[in-house]
Amino acid sequence: MQIRVYDDGAEQDCLLVLGWGNRCRHENVQWLVDQVAREYRTHVVELPTHITDLQREWVDPVREYAADLDQFPVLAHSAGGLTSAFLDVPGVTNRVYLSPWWGSDLPIPDPVLDLVTSLPVSKPIVPTGNLDGEGIGDLATDAQLADGPDAASPAFLRTTRRAQARLPPARDDAVAFCTLTDRVVDPRAIGRRLHADRIRLYQGGHELFSSSSRERHVDTVLDALERGPDAF
Template sequence: MRVHVRGDGDRTLLFALGWGNRPGHATVDWLLDGLTDAGWTVHAVVLDENGTDFERDYAEPLTRVRDEVYPDACAGHSLGGLALAHVPGDDPRVYSAPFWGPHPGGAAALLPLLSRLPIAERVVPLTRDRSAIGDLRPAEEDAAADRGVSPAWLGAVREGQSTLPPFREGSAVHCSLRDRVVSTRAIGERAPADRVRLYDGEHEFFSSRGRRAVLDRFLDDLDAVADA
C-alpha cells in the first residue's frame, strides 16, 4: 500500500483507489486534478494488487493511513470502497462503485470454488472488455488486469465482502446500473435509495464520458461529509 499526496488545499481527503488504479494513469490524474482544483489535499492510496488476507493487507493498513492523515473526508473507489467500509468509525464516507459484491455475469459462478484454492500466484486471467471500465480508459492502463489475479486474492476479497459492517449514516454511493464489474444489487442491499447517486457511464466514472457532471456531484457529497 502506497500513499501519493496531491494538492495543497485547506481540506484533506483520503481516497482509496481501485484495484490497478494509480497516479500517472491519465484517468486517475484527471480525477485527482479535479479534486485538488476543488480545494482538497488528496492522499491517494494505491492498494496491493495481490493481497491474500483482507484485514492484514487492506483494512488494517488503510486504517493506519486514516489515523495518520486524520482527513476531513474519506472516499473509495471499487476495491478501495470495500476496504474503506472496513475502516472503523462512524464518520460518513463517499463511495464510487464499491466492490461490495461481484457482478453476477461471466465466470462469477466459479469464484467461490477458485477463492478456496491456496494459490497466491496470479494464475486467473481477466478477460473483461475495457469498455466495461470506461470508454475513455486508454489501453496502457490495463497492465494490472493483463497480469490476472490469484485465487488467494479472490478469497481475500470474498472475506471482505462477507464481513461488511453496516452502512454508515450520511454516506453516499455513486454507481452506474451499467456496471459490469461490481454488483449493483450488493450496493442496493446496503445503501438506502436516497444515498445512491446513479450516473450514466461504466465502472469508473472518471473514465466515462460525462464524467465532469459526476465529479461535481461527488464533490458535493464530499463537502457534505466533511461538514457532518
C-alpha cells in the same frame, strides 16, 4: 501500499482510496485527483494488486495512515470502497463511494468459484475478462488498460469474498455513485447496503472518472465530500 499526497495549499484533508490496479500515473485517475485537489489536500492510496490477506494488506495500513489525519472525508473507488467500508477511525466526516466492490459480478458460476477460491494458490491464474475498455469506461486509455491486472489469484478472490460477506453496515454518512450496467461489481450489492436516495446513477463503465459522463457528476461528488447525503 503507496500513498501520494497532493497539496496545493488546501486546509482540509481528503483520503482518496483507489481501486484494484488504479495508479496515479493513469491519465483518468490523475483527472480525478486533480478535481479533488482543487478543494482538499489529497492523500491518494494505491492499493497493492496481488494480496492474500485483505485485512493485513489493505485495511490495516489504510487505517494506520488515516489515524494520523484530523477531520477528513473519504472518496473510494471499487476495491478502495471495499477497504474503506472497514475504516473506523474517528476523523471520517463523509464517505463517497464510486462503484464500491461490495459484491462481484464475475462470469463464473458460484459452485465453480467456490472450488477455485478453495485452492491454496496465490499466483494470478483466474482471468478477469471484464476489465476491458467497454467495461471500464469509454475514456479508458490503452496505457491504462495495458497496465491493469488481467488475472486474480484464488487467494485474492478468497480474501475479498470473505470481506464482502462480513461487511459492516453502511454508515449514515455514506453515499455512492454507480452504473447499473457495471460489469465489474454487482450494483445490486450497492443497493442492498444503501437506500436509493443515497445512490446517484451515472451512464458509463465501472470507472466514473474514465467515463465521458464524469463532467456531469464531478461537482456532485465534491459536494458529497463536503455535505454527505445532503448533497443528494
